[in-house]
Amino acid sequence: MMRSGAIGLALAALVPGVIGPAHAAGTVASARAETPEVRTVTELAQGWRFRKGGEPAFDAAADDSAWERVSVPHTWNRVGVYEAAAGVPGSGGRQIDKYMGAGWYRLTFTAPQPRSGGRFWLEFDAASRTAEVWLNAKRLGAHQGGFARFRFDATDAIRPGAGNLLAVKVDNSTPAPGGATADTLPLVGDFFVQGGLYRPVRLIETGPVHFALDDFGGPGVYARTEAVEAGSARVSVLARLSNQGRAAAKGMVTARLVRADGAVAAETSQKVRLTGSGAGEARLDLAVPSPRLWQGTSDPYLYTLRTELRDGRGRLLDVKSESFGIRQFRIDPAQGFFINGRHVPLHGVGLHQDSMESGWAMSREQIADRMATIRDMGANTIRLTHYQHGQPIHDLADRYGLVLWDEIALVTAWTLDEAQGEAPPAIRAQARRQLQELIRQNYNHVSVAVWGIANEVDFGPNRPDFFGKAAPAQPVDPSPLLADLAAIVAAEDPSRPATLATCCEGQGQRGVPVVAKMTPVAAANRYFGWYYGKPDQLGPHLDALHAERGDQPQALTEYGAGGALSLHTDNVLGGAVDSGGHDQPEEYQAWVHEQSWPQLAARPHVWATWLWNAFDFATVTRTEGDTRDINTKGLVSYDGRIRKDAFYYYRAQWSAEPTVHIAGRRYVDRAYPVADVRVYSNAPATELKLNGRSLGLRSDCPNRICIWAATPLQPGENRLEAVGSFANGPTSDAIVWQLDPTRRATYRIDSGALIGAPGFGSDAFFSGGQANSADRRPRGRPAVLAPIVPAEQRVPLASYREGEFSYRLPLPPGEYRVTLHFVEPAAKPGERVFDVRANGAVQVEALDIAASAAAPFAEVTRSFAVKLAQGPLDLAFVPRQGKAIVSAIEVVPVGPAR
Numbered sequence: 001m002m003r004s005g006a007i008g009l010a011l012a013a014l015v016p017g018v019i020g021p022a023h024a025a026g027t028v029a030s031a032r033a034e035t036p037e038v039r040t041v042t043e044l045a046q047g048w049r050f051r052k053g054g055e056p057a058f059d060a061a062a063d064d065s066a067w068e069r070v071s072v073p074h075t076w077n078r079v080g081v082y083e084a085a086a087g088v089p090g091s092g093g094r095q096i097d098k099y100m101g102a103g104w105y106r107l108t109f110t111a112p113q114p115r116s117g118g119r120f121w122l123e124f125d126a127a128s129r130t131a132e133v134w135l136n137a138k139r140l141g142a143h144q145g146g147f148a149r150f151r152f153d154a155t156d157a158i159r160p161g162a163g164n165l166l167a168v169k170v171d172n173s174t175p176a177p178g179g180a181t182a183d184t185l186p187l188v189g190d191f192f193v194q195g196g197l198y199r200p201v202r203l204i205e206t207g208p209v210h211f212a213l214d215d216f217g218g219p220g221v222y223a224r225t226e227a228v229e230a231g232s233a234r235v236s237v238l239a240r241l242s243n244q245g246r247a248a249a250k251g252m253v254t255a256r257l258v259r260a261d262g263a264v265a266a267e268t269s270q271k272v273r274l275t276g277s278g279a280g281e282a283r284l285d286l287a288v289p290s291p292r293l294w295q296g297t298s299d300p301y302l303y304t305l306r307t308e309l310r311d312g313r314g315r316l317l318d319v320k321s322e323s324f325g326i327r328q329f330r331i332d333p334a335q336g337f338f339i340n341g342r343h344v345p346l347h348g349v350g351l352h353q354d355s356m357e358s359g360w361a362m363s364r365e366q367i368a369d370r371m372a373t374i375r376d377m378g379a380n381t382i383r384l385t386h387y388q389h390g391q392p393i394h395d396l397a398d399r400y401g402l403v404l405w406d407e408i409a410l411v412t413a414w415t416l417d418e419a420q421g422e423a424p425p426a427i428r429a430q431a432r433r434q435l436q437e438l439i440r441q442n443y444n445h446v447s448v449a450v451w452g453i454a455n456e457v458d459f460g461p462n463r464p465d466f467f468g469k470a471a472p473a474q475p476v477d478p479s480p481l482l483a484d485l486a487a488i489v490a491a492e493d494p495s496r497p498a499t500l501a502t503c504c505e506g507q508g509q510r511g512v513p514v515v516a517k518m519t520p521v522a523a524a525n526r527y528f529g530w531y532y533g534k535p536d537q538l539g540p541h542l543d544a545l546h547a548e549r550g551d552q553p554q555a556l557t558e559y560g561a562g563g564a565l566s567l568h569t570d571n572v573l574g575g576a577v578d579s580g581g582h583d584q585p586e587e588y589q590a591w592v593h594e595q596s597w598p599q600l601a602a603r604p605h606v607w608a609t610w611l612w613n614a615f616d617f618a619t620v621t622r623t624e625g626d627t628r629d630i631n632t633k634g635l636v637s638y639d640g641r642i643r644k645d646a647f648y649y650y651r652a653q654w655s656a657e658p659t660v661h662i663a664g665r666r667y668v669d670r671a672y673p674v675a676d677v678r679v680y681s682n683a684p685a686t687e688l689k690l691n692g693r694s695l696g697l698r699s700d701c702p703n704r705i706c707i708w709a710a711t712p713l714q715p716g717e718n719r720l721e722a723v724g725s726f727a728n729g730p731t732s733d734a735i736v737w738q739l740d741p742t743r744r745a746t747y748r749i750d751s752g753a754l755i756g757a758p759g760f761g762s763d764a765f766f767s768g769g770q771a772n773s774a775d776r777r778p779r780g781r782p783a784v785l786a787p788i789v790p791a792e793q794r795v796p797l798a799s800y801r802e803g804e805f806s807y808r809l810p811l812p813p814g815e816y817r818v819t820l821h822f823v824e825p826a827a828k829p830g831e832r833v834f835d836v837r838a839n840g841a842v843q844v845e846a847l848d849i850a851a852s853a854a855a856p857f858a859e860v861t862r863s864f865a866v867k868l869a870q871g872p873l874d875l876a877f878v879p880r881q882g883k884a885i886v887s888a889i890e891v892v893p894v895g896p897a898r
Contacts, residue, residue, distance in 0.1 A: 407452025
C-alpha cells in the first residue's frame with residue numbers, strides 16, 4: 001500500500017531488463033513525482049519468481065526459469081479445511097501447504113535514473129519469519145520478525161537505468177535450538193505462522209536530504225495530541241531527518257494540519273541544519289483553534305498532517321502526508337475508557353490476519369471486507385492479535401473510529417530452554433525490536449490506544465500440551481523481560497500505556513506467576529464455560545481481579561467458545577462440550593456468549609472487552625468440530641462469508657441497525673417434533689410465524705433473545721418467519737426446518753450427549769442429573785474409549801445421564817413402546833440399584849446393571865409399553881442405592897399417534 005510519499009505523484013512504466021539465464025523480467029509500476037526533488041515510490045508487485053528450499057539463489061548464475069511465477073503479496077501456505085457438511089464454499093479440494101522452511105523470491109526490474117545525489121531504498125511491509133535481501137548479488141541486510149516493515153539502503157547496489165536482480169530469502173521454520181529462527185518471536189502459539197513476502201514491497205527514491213527512512217520502519221514524522229482544552233488543541237510534531245549527502249544542509253521543516261475541506265487549520269515551521277552524512281530532529285508545536293475531535297465511531301474526523309522539508313532556497317526536498325486525528329484517551333480503573341473526556345464502553349473482537357483464500361497475503365480489498373463485517377456487528381474496538389498487523393487495518397480503524405489494541409509476538413514462551421528461565425539476550429533483543437517497530441510504525445494512528453507487550457506468558461507449569469512442549473518442573477517468571485518492555489513503551493510513547501493479556505491468574509493453578517502488575521493497564525483471557533468452569537463465573541472472577549488491583553484498569557481480552565457450522569444440539573446443557581475435539585455445536589458457542597455478555601455489560605470497571613474471535617483462523621494444533629487445522633471460535637467462518645448465530649447475538653446487542661435473526665438455521669433436519677425457537681432481536685416487539693400462522697408477539701425480550709418454547713413442528717417443511725417492528729418499518733428473517741414424518745411422535749434421546757449419535761437427538765427434555773461418558777477425552781491427548789458391547793452401538797451407549805433425574809416428553813395421546821439402554825461405566829454389583837417410573841408407575845424395578853450385564857460394558861435393555869390418555873410422558877429415574885443411570889431412551893408410537 002502507498003501511504004507516505006504519494007503527494008503529487010504521476011504513474012509511469014519502468015523499462016524491463018534481463019538478468020540471469022532465461023529470466024523473464026518483471027513489469028513494475030512506478031509512481032514518479034512531478035517535482036524532481038520529492039521521493040518516488042514504485043510498487044514491486046508483479047513479475048516475481050518463487051521456489052521453496054534454502055539453496056543460495058542470490059546471484060545471476062542461479063537459474064530461476066522453472067520457478068513459480070507469483071505476485072507479491074504472496075505466501076505459499078494454505079492451512080485449514082472444513083468438512084463438507086460445514087458448507088463452506090471452496091474448502092473441499094483446496095490444496096493444503098503446511099511447509100515451514102526457507103524459500104527464495106527473485107525479481108528483475110529496471111531502475112530509473114536517479115536525481116543528483118538521489119538515494120534508493122527497498123521497503124518491505126513484512127517478510128515471515130526472517131528475511132535476507134540481496135540486490136545484484138550484494139547483501140543489503142537481514143531482518144528478524146515476520147510482522148514489521150523494514151527498509152534497506154540500496155543506493156550502492158542498484159544499477160540505475162539498467163536491469164537489477166532483487167533476491168530475498170525468507171524462512172518461517174518453527175523455532176528450535178540452533179535453527180534459523182531460534183531467536184525469532186513467536187516461539188510458540190495457537191496460530192500458524194505463514195511464510196513469504198505476504199505484504200507489499202516497494203522501491204523508494206529520495207533526494208539526499210529526507211525524512212528518516214532508517215527509523216525502525218517508521219514514517220520519520222511523529223505527531224501526538226498534547227492537550228485538548230476549551231476551544232483549542234495542541235499537537236506536537238517530531239520530525240527525524242537524514243542527510244545522506246556529504247555537504248552540510250540547512251533548511252526549513254513546516255508542519256501543516258489540513259482539514260478535510262482543504263483549509264489549513266494550523267501551521268508552524270522550524271529552521272534546521274544538518275551536517276554532512278548526519279541526522280537531526282525538528283520539534284514543532286501546532287496550536288489548533290476550534291478543533292474537530294476524533295471521537296471514535298460517533299465522529300472519526302481526520303485531518304491531514306502534511307510535513308514538508310525545504311532547503312534554504314525554498315525548494316521542496318521531501319514531504320510526508322499522514323492522516324491525523326485530534327484526541328486524548330483516558331482509562332479509569334473504576335469507570336472505564338474515555339475519548340476526549342467522554343465515556344465510551346469498548347466492546348469488540350480479536351482478529352488474526354489470515355483468510356482461507358489468501359492466507360496471510362490478504363489484499364486491501366479482503367482486509368476492507370473483514371473490517372466491514374466487524375463494523376456490521378456493531379463492534380467499536382479490535383484487538384490486533386498476536387503480532388503487529390499491517391497498515392490497511394490501521395488506516396481503516398482510523399477512518400471508521402474503531403479503537404485498537406496493538407501487540408507484539410511475545411506469546412506464551414520467551415525461551416526455548418525452560419531451565420534457563422530468563423529470556424536469552426537474542427530473544428530479549430528481538431522482543432525489544434518488535435516493540436520499537438510496532439510503536440514507531442503505528443505511532444500516528446489515532447485509533448491505537450495501548451501497546452501490548454505479551455500474551456499469556458503466565459502459564460507457569462500449566463502450559464497446554466497441545467503446543468507440543470512439556471510443562472517445566474519449576475515455573476519461570478518473565479517479569480524481568482516484561483519490565484524491560486514496559487519501560488520501552490514509557491520512553492517511546494508516554495501518551496499510551498503498556499498492557500498485556502494474561503491467562504491464568506486466580507484460577508487455582510499451581511505455579512502461575514502473577515505478571516499483570518508489570519504494566520499500567522492489564523487484561524485477562526478467560527474461557528469460563530469452555531476450558532473450565534461455568535459462564536456465570538466470568539463476572540465474579542473479573543470482580544476479584546478488580547478487588548485485587550483496584551488502582552489498575554482491567555480489561556477482558558479473550559472469552560468465548562468454539563462453534564462448528566454443521567454440529568448442533570437440542571439442549572446446550574445436555575452433555576459435556578469437547579473443547580479440544582469434536583463436540584462443539586454452534587448452539588453452545590452462542591449460549592456461552594449469551595451468558596457472558598450481560599455480565600460484562602454490567603461492569604463498567606472492565607474498560608474494554610474483546611471476544612475471541614472475529615473469524616475462524618488457521619492453526620495446526622487443533623482438530624476440532626467439523627474442521628482440521630482451524631480454530632473454531634470465530635463468529636464468522638474462515639472464508640469470511642458464513643456468520644454464525646453468535647454473530648447476530650452481538651449485532652442485536654451492539655448495533656443500532658435493526659436486527660432480527662432466527663437461531664439454528666443450519667440445524668435443518670430436526671431430531672424432535674418440538675423445539676424452542678430463539679430469535680435475536682433489538683426490535684421493541686417481535687412476532688413469530690410458523691407456516692404463515694402467528695405464534696404470538698414478544699416485547700422487549702430479555703437479553704434481546706425472544707423465545708417461543710416447545711414449539712410443535714409439523715411433518716415435512718416448517719417455515720419460520722420472525723418480524724421485528726421498528727420505527728422505520730418491519731425487519732424480518734426466515735428459515736426452514738424439516739421434520740421427518742417418522743419423527744412426528746418419536747423420541748430417540750442420546751442421554752448425556754451434547755450431540756446425538758446417528759439416529760438420535762442430543763440429550764433434552766430432562767430435569768436433574770449429570771451428563772457423563774464412559775469414554776475419556778483429555779484435551780491434547782488421544783481419547784480413551786470404553787470397550788462397549790456391542791461395538792456398533794458404542795456411540796449412543798458411551799454417554800449417560802446419572803443421579804436422580806427425570807424426562808418429560810410432550811407426547812400426544814396414544815400407545816407407545818419405551819426402550820431404555822444402559823451400560824455400567826464403573827459400579828460393581830450392588831453399588832447401583834434404581835427404579836424407573838412412567839407417569840408414577842414403576843416399570844423397571846431394582847435394576848442393577850452390573851449384575852444384569854453379560855460382561856463389563858455390555859449393553860442392558862429394558863422395554864415396556866405405556867398408554868397415554870393425554871400427554872406428557874414423565875420418566876423418572878429413582879435411585880435405591882448409588883445413582884440412577886441411562887444411556888439412551890427410545891419412545892416409539894405403537895400405531896398412529898392421535
